[in-house]
Amino acid sequence: MSDASKICKVAVAGLGTVGVGTVRLLQEQADLLEARCGRKLVVTAVSARDRTRDRGCNLDGITWFDDAVEMARSADADIFVELIGGSDGPAKASCEAALASGKHVVTANKALVAHHGHEMALVAEEAGLGLAYEAAVAGGIPVIKSIREGLAGNKIRTLHGILNGTCNYILTTMRETGRSFDDVLAEAQELGYAEADPTFDVDGIDAAHKLAILASLAFGAKLDFEGVYVEGIRHITPLDIEYANELGYKFKLLGIAEDCGNGIFQRVHPVMVPTDAPIASVEGVFNAVVTEGDFVGTTVMEGRGAGGGPTASAVVSDIVDIACGRITPTFGMPAKKLVEKSTLPMDSHSGAYYVRLSVVDRPGVMADITAAMRDHEVSLESVIQRGRDPGAPVTVVLTMHETSEAAIRGALEEIEKLDAVKEPPRLIRIERFQD
Amino acid sequence: MSDASKICKVAVAGLGTVGVGTVRLLQEQADLLEARCGRKLVVTAVSARDRTRDRGCNLDGITWFDDAVEMARSADADIFVELIGGSDGPAKASCEAALASGKHVVTANKALVAHHGHEMALVAEEAGLGLAYEAAVAGGIPVIKSIREGLAGNKIRTLHGILNGTCNYILTTMRETGRSFDDVLAEAQELGYAEADPTFDVDGIDAAHKLAILASLAFGAKLDFEGVYVEGIRHITPLDIEYANELGYKFKLLGIAEDCGNGIFQRVHPVMVPTDAPIASVEGVFNAVVTEGDFVGTTVMEGRGAGGGPTASAVVSDIVDIACGRITPTFGMPAKKLVEKSTLPMDSHSGAYYVRLSVVDRPGVMADITAAMRDHEVSLESVIQRGRDPGAPVTVVLTMHETSEAAIRGALEEIEKLDAVKEPPRLIRIERFQD
Numbered sequence: 051m052s053d054a055s056k057i058c059k060v061a062v063a064g065l066g067t068v069g070v071g072t073v074r075l076l077q078e079q080a081d082l083l084e085a086r087c088g089r090k091l092v093v094t095a096v097s098a099r100d101r102t103r104d105r106g107c108n109l110d111g112i113t114w115f116d117d118a119v120e121m122a123r124s125a126d127a128d129i130f131v132e133l134i135g136g137s138d139g140p141a142k143a144s145c146e147a148a149l150a151s152g153k154h155v156v157t158a159n160k161a162l163v164a165h166h167g168h169e170m171a172l173v174a175e176e177a178g179l180g181l182a183y184e185a186a187v188a189g190g191i192p193v194i195k196s197i198r199e200g201l202a203g204n205k206i207r208t209l210h211g212i213l214n215g216t217c218n219y220i221l222t223t224m225r226e227t228g229r230s231f232d233d234v235l236a237e238a239q240e241l242g243y244a245e246a247d248p249t250f251d252v253d254g255i256d257a258a259h260k261l262a263i264l265a266s267l268a269f270g271a272k273l274d275f276e277g278v279y280v281e282g283i284r285h286i287t288p289l290d291i292e293y294a295n296e297l298g299y300k301f302k303l304l305g306i307a308e309d310c311g312n313g314i315f316q317r318v319h320p321v322m323v324p325t326d327a328p329i330a331s332v333e334g335v336f337n338a339v340v341t342e343g344d345f346v347g348t349t350v351m352e353g354r355g356a357g358g359g360p361t362a363s364a365v366v367s368d369i370v371d372i373a374c375g376r377i378t379p380t381f382g383m384p385a386k387k388l389v390e391k392s393t394l395p396m397d398s399h400s401g402a403y404y405v406r407l408s409v410v411d412r413p414g415v416m417a418d419i420t421a422a423m424r425d426h427e428v429s430l431e432s433v434i435q436r437g438r439d440p441g442a443p444v445t446v447v448l449t450m451h452e453t454s455e456a457a458i459r460g461a462l463e464e465i466e467k468l469d470a471v472k473e474p475p476r477l478i479r480i481e482r483f484q485d
Numbered sequence: 486m487s488d489a490s491k492i493c494k495v496a497v498a499g500l501g502t503v504g505v506g507t508v509r510l511l512q513e514q515a516d517l518l519e520a521r522c523g524r525k526l527v528v529t530a531v532s533a534r535d536r537t538r539d540r541g542c543n544l545d546g547i548t549w550f551d552d553a554v555e556m557a558r559s560a561d562a563d564i565f566v567e568l569i570g571g572s573d574g575p576a577k578a579s580c581e582a583a584l585a586s587g588k589h590v591v592t593a594n595k596a597l598v599a600h601h602g603h604e605m606a607l608v609a610e611e612a613g614l615g616l617a618y619e620a621a622v623a624g625g626i627p628v629i630k631s632i633r634e635g636l637a638g639n640k641i642r643t644l645h646g647i648l649n650g651t652c653n654y655i656l657t658t659m660r661e662t663g664r665s666f667d668d669v670l671a672e673a674q675e676l677g678y679a680e681a682d683p684t685f686d687v688d689g690i691d692a693a694h695k696l697a698i699l700a701s702l703a704f705g706a707k708l709d710f711e712g713v714y715v716e717g718i719r720h721i722t723p724l725d726i727e728y729a730n731e732l733g734y735k736f737k738l739l740g741i742a743e744d745c746g747n748g749i750f751q752r753v754h755p756v757m758v759p760t761d762a763p764i765a766s767v768e769g770v771f772n773a774v775v776t777e778g779d780f781v782g783t784t785v786m787e788g789r790g791a792g793g794g795p796t797a798s799a800v801v802s803d804i805v806d807i808a809c810g811r812i813t814p815t816f817g818m819p820a821k822k823l824v825e826k827s828t829l830p831m832d833s834h835s836g837a838y839y840v841r842l843s844v845v846d847r848p849g850v851m852a853d854i855t856a857a858m859r860d861h862e863v864s865l866e867s868v869i870q871r872g873r874d875p876g877a878p879v880t881v882v883l884t885m886h887e888t889s890e891a892a893i894r895g896a897l898e899e900i901e902k903l904d905a906v907k908e909p910p911r912l913i914r915i916e917r918f919q920d
Binding site for chain 2: 071075079082083085086088184190191192195196199200201202203204205270328331343344345346347348349350351352353354357359360362363364365366367370371374375376378379382383384387
């Protein structure tokens with residue numbers, strides 16, 4: 051509780067939904083926040099590109115800057131809040147300027163933290179400043195604080211989560227309606243649940259940014275965004291969703307991180323999870339993070355992953371921490387102590403798999419397929435071939451017991467070469483999360 | 486990050502499962518904790534009654550005290566950890582002695598905090614000391630930290646949770662096996678999931694302690710344990726569980742707190758929740774807490790509510806906070822600023838209800854019952870009367886739409902007087918948690 055008598059001055063860069071939500075929260079809950087912090091929190095400066103737009107919040111008495119970097123440098127503020135977005139450009143430049151001029155930094159920017167968080171943490175810690183980013187992962191859920199502080203006594207072995215609300219909304223809607231990816235995406239864009247350019251969301255990049263941050267925090271490892279294996283959800287078809295349902299699974303885009311001792315796995319890809327797994331019930335725009343700590347066991351946190359209110363709630367929790375003098379190393383321990391952990395290649399991943407093939411219905415095809423599986427020591431769990439249509443292509447769905455990704459990929463390479471196989475095989479990972 | 490160079494010395498009072506778990510965690514994760522705190526955490530003293538027992542942890546070089554109060558007063562320690570239990574006696578005396586001699590206090594003791602937390606917080610805050618109790622509620626789940634800091638920007642309107650693992654285990658097992666309360670309780674005692682004297686757990690007192698703590702924290706209200714309405718699970722029968730199942734509900738012992746502006750509700754009682762409500766899937770010894778904040782919306786946290794490992798994880802998270810200088814007012818804002826909020830009586834509660842009656846099967850009975858309901862303006866939702874047995878008692882189950890507790894109780898008082906009604910009516914609250 052440092053400087054309890056002094057007003058804590060906040061400068062907010064970026065006045066989109068989250069920026070306006072943050073300004074409104076700081077104003078509307080001023081009394082509550084003063085009671086909790088023991089000092090007033092006051093927005094002294096804001097910056098955004100267009101000064102003329104009505105933003106739906108009261109900016110009277112707040113200094114306006116057209117340029118975020120200029121504000122970071124010269125505004126009368128203790129804390130600089132970056133809500134501009136983007137891994138580089140003005141977001142990065144303004145955070146660097148803020149730290150250089152002795153201001154604490156709070157950001158909601160996962161791309162920035164995933165790419166430059168380590169270097170920025172070194173600078174912040176050298177200067178004794180806070181660099182906080184609760185809002186960058188899982189919106190309003192205090193997952194960063196929980197892992198960094200609440201589970202500080204644990205070695206975390208593995209974590210997984212639904213980290214992108216857009217993908218979860220699309221997958222939930224595809225399952226509920228039987229509609230195609232393109233169709234549901236178009237609707238999500240109309241409803242404002244997906245961006246005009248949906249690449250970062252549907253190709254898994256946004257989830258990968260968040261996963262890299264969680265992995266660094268959980269494992270005490272140096273951030274390694276490049277080490278994240280990423281696969282999006284564009285290729286998921288209503289047919290696969292139908293088969294998943296029949297097999298007792300739901301589709302989720304998961305981020306999964308595992309510390310295997312000899313290296314870490316970081317992967318974002320669509321996964322089939324058992325319908326009764328806790329994470330399967332997290333639907334629509336909700337996010338969830340599940341951690342496994344050696345003393346605490348399984349902990350699940352769930353809530354809204356996006357939106358002005360939830361994200362502002364997370365931003366303000368960081369502001370409150372700093373205003374109360376609760377400044378914690380950015381990744382839970384001093385950045386210079388974070389260990390470089392090598393990334394394990396996906397080929398060495400071992401798990402269960404779903405494979406969908408389109409094959410000509412004629413004698414001997416199944417024998418060729420199963421022989422290829424046997425030659426790669428892949429053990430079949432179940433086969434579904436529904437209907438018969440001699441001489442024409444039919445769908446065959448196979449599920450595998452625990453096998454290595456190298457083995458199943460090897461088998462599929464061989465199977466794809468068979469004359470009777472008419473489309474590239476579709477490979478989807480199954481995660482059962484049993485303890 | 487205060488005193489980063491200095492060892493942080495910890496004295497642990499009580500060497501039961503949690504005490505031993507805490508000592509072991511501090512020893513086994515010493516390197517990790519040193520990296521996270523920037524200083525060593527060392528157990529310098531312990532106290533317990535029986536010096537001769539082998540506790541399964543290494544106590545070499547640790548000063549032994551027979552008396553916790555003496556240790557609190559004179560041990561060479563920065564932090565005193567109270568794991569003795571009980572709302573008064575040595576637990577309270579030792580915590581008071583620790584604060585009086587300038588030591589921070591960490592406790593897992595919900596009874597102590599629920600009864601004396603406010604007074605102790607005033608003392609601790611006056612002295613600039615920490616008084617932390619993450620382990621007192623929901624075991625390893627960092628729910629105290631999340632509400633106190635992670636959701637600090639929100640007014641919390643309502644929260645509910647499964648706060649007692651013993652009751653949840655008993656209710657889960659009763660539903661899965663159809664067995665009686667007494668039978669399942671006896672088994673739980675054998676398995677170590679229930680105490681020899683199960684009163685605190687099965688009568689809802691333990692959950693009430695925890696709920697009072699959460700309500701104080703969430704609403705900025707002065708602790709009011711006496712204001713908690715408490716009803717346990719002893720009266721839940723396999724028959725009620727069967728009807729609940731038929732109606733699409735599961736039984737849970739919930740703690741529910743609501744801030745209604747003109748006062749607060751704090752209540753612990755068995756509840757029928759829809760089978761598809763998120764809280765319904767929290768089974769066995771797991772705990773969960775659901776909060777509703779005005780900016781963040783719904784947040785759910787779930788994990789193990791008891792056991793040496795999870796509870797030690799929570800205790801150590803408090804130790805780490807204090808060792809890092811992150812000292813927060815005990816109830817999220819200075820204790821002297823907490824507001825006395827009046828408790829609303831259960832009669833003014835409004836909700837849905839389940840009623841089970843045993844009535845003689847003869848003409849006119851249903852007319853008398855429904856007339857009593859009408860006279861109290863209670864609106865029926867559904868009636869189940871299965872089978873007929875003219876002249877003999879049959880079971881009638883009724884569910885009500887939203888009604889006031891005063892009205893339904895008034896109606897039942899009248900119904901109980903009817904000749905045809907053979908047993909006191911069974912009244913159970915239904916919570917739908919729809920937003």
